[in-house]
Amino acid sequence: MTGITSIGAYIPRYRLSIEELAKFWRVKGTGGEKAVAGYDEDTITMAVAAASDCLSRSDLPDALYLATTTNPYREKQGAAIIASALDLNKEICTADFTNSLRSASIAMRAALDAVKSGSARNSMVVASDSRLGAPQGRLEQFLGDAAAAIVIGSDHPIVEIEECHSVFSDFTDTWRTGKDDFVQSSESRFIDVVGYVPTMQEAVSGLMKKCGSAPRDFSRIVFNAAGIREHADLAKKLGFEKGQVQDPLFASIGNAGTAASLLMLMAALGEAAPGERILFANYGDGCDTFALRTTQDIARARVKPGIRDKLQRKTPIDYAKYLSWRNLIPLEASSLPARSEPSLISRWRERKSITALYGVRCRNCGTPQFHPIGQKIRVCAVCQSKDTFEDYKFSDKKGKLFSYAIDQLQPTKTPPGLNGVVDFDEGGRLICELTDYDLDKVRIGMPVEMTYRKMSQGQGIINYFWKAKPMAE
Numbered sequence: 001m002t003g004i005t006s007i008g009a010y011i012p013r014y015r016l017s018i019e020e021l022a023k024f025w026r027v028k029g030t031g032g033e034k035a036v037a038g039y040d041e042d043t044i045t046m047a048v049a050a051a052s053d054c055l056s057r058s059d060l061p062d063a064l065y066l067a068t069t070t071n072p073y074r075e076k077q078g079a080a081i082i083a084s085a086l087d088l089n090k091e092i093c094t095a096d097f098t099n100s101l102r103s104a105s106i107a108m109r110a111a112l113d114a115v116k117s118g119s120a121r122n123s124m125v126v127a128s129d130s131r132l133g134a135p136q137g138r139l140e141q142f143l144g145d146a147a148a149a150i151v152i153g154s155d156h157p158i159v160e161i162e163e164c165h166s167v168f169s170d171f172t173d174t175w176r177t178g179k180d181d182f183v184q185s186s187e188s189r190f191i192d193v194v195g196y197v198p199t200m201q202e203a204v205s206g207l208m209k210k211c212g213s214a215p216r217d218f219s220r221i222v223f224n225a226a227g228i229r230e231h232a233d234l235a236k237k238l239g240f241e242k243g244q245v246q247d248p249l250f251a252s253i254g255n256a257g258t259a260a261s262l263l264m265l266m267a268a269l270g271e272a273a274p275g276e277r278i279l280f281a282n283y284g285d286g287c288d289t290f291a292l293r294t295t296q297d298i299a300r301a302r303v304k305p306g307i308r309d310k311l312q313r314k315t316p317i318d319y320a321k322y323l324s325w326r327n328l329i330p331l332e333a334s335s336l337p338a339r340s341e342p343s344l345i346s347r348w349r350e351r352k353s354i355t356a357l358y359g360v361r362c363r364n365c366g367t368p369q370f371h372p373i374g375q376k377i378r379v380c381a382v383c384q385s386k387d388t389f390e391d392y393k394f395s396d397k398k399g400k401l402f403s404y405a406i407d408q409l410q411p412t413k414t415p416p417g418l419n420g421v422v423d424f425d426e427g428g429r430l431i432c433e434l435t436d437y438d439l440d441k442v443r444i445g446m447p448v449e450m451t452y453r454k455m456s457q458g459q460g461i462i463n464y465f466w467k468a469k470p471m472a473e
């Protein structure tokens with residue numbers, strides 16, 4: 001039996017009210033709110049967070065596929081960066097599936113084929129997107145940021161993949177060229193009548209024919225759409241009752257691009273009982289459809305925090321902050337010294353410490369120690385033994401805030417900056433920046449965890465490193 005063995009998701013904590021955005025432009029708002037990646041987040045950092053959440057309930061994968069339309073690099077593999085941050089085996093297969101909103105389900109088909117053929121025991125698919133809609137436009141209100149990850153394997157899946165069916169369609173509805181910052185879109189009525197609806201109907205009917213099934217045979221249908229109206233209209237045309245249709249999460253996250261359909265599926269699985277059948281469909285230059293059946297292990301999908309819990313952990317931001325974080329408005333240049341440019345040579349030399357946050361542990365006394373980047377420890381700070389160290393990873397460890405300093409002059413898009421000393425629960429200490437904090441709630445002894453974030457960007461190179469963030473209460 002082959003299917004989904006583990007799921008994980010990441011939804012940024014920041015939310016932008018659609019009504020506030022619409023009020024600024026004096027246009028009609030769609031209501032609700034959308035998830036917004038923080039100033040130090042992007043597709044890669046969100047993917048690392050979602051994959052980490054997924055791996056907390058799964059064995060390490062033999063393959064990792066990234067699905068996105070917003071890869072920060074054009075000629076550098078995002079999946080390789082994610083695998084490095086997760087400290088995966090260097091011999092696993094990594095690949096990017098890009099430039100289509102259907103990338104996640106295409107990657108699912110590839111992962112399924114890899115497991116069935118025996119070339120991989122567990123294949124991870126992580127979908128992440130942070131798309132931009134032009135200011136004042138409909139897409140600015142509707143596009144949200146998030147990431148989702150699944151592992152496909154044959155060892156006690158929570159969902160069995162019974163059948164799948166795909167069609168392609170060379171139909172231009174949404175797109176971006178290499179020079180575009182913002183998503184472009186055709187006229188909505190034209191998209192529905194000529195592209196979206198007939199393509200989805202063809203793909204869904206094709207799957208049902210393969211399965212010998214009808215809409216009433218499925219407990220729930222999960223599919224993406226261009227908007228709330230389009231989503232409801234298609235469900236009716238496909239013959240599904242309102243109670244069978246999974247909430248698309250548009251009013252709480254927005255349309256998260258390649259991650260949208262997987263997030264909906266995870267929300268559905270969090271409420272599903274064993275033996276339920278789910279029809280999963282994903283649109284974009286065609287459509288991929290899957291007939292799924294939950295197994296007796298579906299309870300593993302209800303481990304908290306689930307999608308609903310993640311949606312409740314949020315911090316509102318205003319439109320000005322959103323514009324600043326997305327570099328959509330020019331701001332007064334800082335008079336303070338800029339951060340040093342990332343060095344490709346030094347990053348490569350110290351790649352283990354920088355990418356996966358490795359330090360050392362003394363073999364004699366067992367004390368973990370994190371040495372400053374670029375420096376090598378030879379003498380243990382506790383037992384004074386010399387050259388008795390082994391590698392030790394800190395990125396997956398929890399800790400507490402021992403001390404902190406507020407820096408009013410630190411170059412950051414969320415001033416003031418906050419730097420702290422983290423004492424890890426299993427030993428070791430690290431001085432680092434903090435992120436995703438509420439300054440009024442920061443305190444000595446506050447539980448924190450590590451998160452992969454952007455530190456700076458210069459000369460076309462993104463400098464990723466680890467920060468500490470407060471643990472969710």
